[in-house]
Amino acid sequence: MSFISLGTTLKGDVSSDAPVLRIDGHVEGDVHLTDGLLTIGQMGSVAGNIDAKNIRLVGRASGRMSASERIECMPSAVFKGHLMADGVSVWAGAKITGTMALTAGQTQASVDPVPRLMDAHADVASPKAMVASAG
Numbered sequence: 001m002s003f004i005s006l007g008t009t010l011k012g013d014v015s016s017d018a019p020v021l022r023i024d025g026h027v028e029g030d031v032h033l034t035d036g037l038l039t040i041g042q043m044g045s046v047a048g049n050i051d052a053k054n055i056r057l058v059g060r061a062s063g064r065m066s067a068s069e070r071i072e073c074m075p076s077a078v079f080k081g082h083l084m085a086d087g088v089s090v091w092a093g094a095k096i097t098g099t100m101a102l103t104a105g106q107t108q109a110s111v112d113p114v115p116r117l118m119d120a121h122a123d124v125a126s127p128k129a130m131v132a133s134a135g
Contacts, residue, residue, distance in 0.1 A: 006043050013048070021052075023059075030063075042076050055085075057094075 002018040004010055008025035019036040023044040031038065033052035040046055045060040055067045057077040065071060067085035075093030083100040090096055 004044070006041075 001020040001022070002016050003021075004014070004023045004025045004027060006024040009028070010025065011028045013029040013032070014021075014027055015032045015034075017034045020039070021031075021033050021036065022039045022041060023031070023046060024041040025044060027046045028048065030048040031046055031050045031052070035053050037054045037056065038050065038052035039056045040059045040061055042058045044058070047062050049064045049066070050061060051066045053067060054069050055065060055071045056074065057065070057072070057079060058074045059076070060078045062080040064082045064084070065079065066083075069085065070087040070089065071083055071085045072089040073079060073083075073091060073094040073096060075091045077091070077094040077096070079095070080097045082098050083096070084103055086102065086104050088100055088102065
């Protein structure tokens with residue numbers, strides 16, 4: 001697991017092979033995680049393009065956010081830019097400005113009862129979040 005801790009500002013691109021990368025500080029540049037989960041914590045932010053297998057946004061990000069599997073925007077998330085993934089979950093309270101593209105086949109929308117990143121069975125109805133997935 002790799003961390004960019006609260007109070008840290010990193011100017012430049014970040015690339016990691018770690019299975020988990022958590023950003024609680026601020027990154028001004030692109031972030032690339034080869035395979036795994038990137039979490040931008042509630043106090044964390046990224047100003048740049050983000051690429052990872054799975055992304056969980058709790059804090060702030062701007063730019064292009066691309067995941068080969070899923071992006072999850074939690075209630076405190078603030079995002080401005082373009083989201084692209086096989087599946088995108090946006091929880092009530094998240095502030096998203098921009099565009100979204102689902103990258104595979106037909107799209108399906110459903111509602112997820114509790115935050116469950118990368119849950120293949122997120123098709124139970126509840127008013128808490130809209131989940132869109134390609135498939």
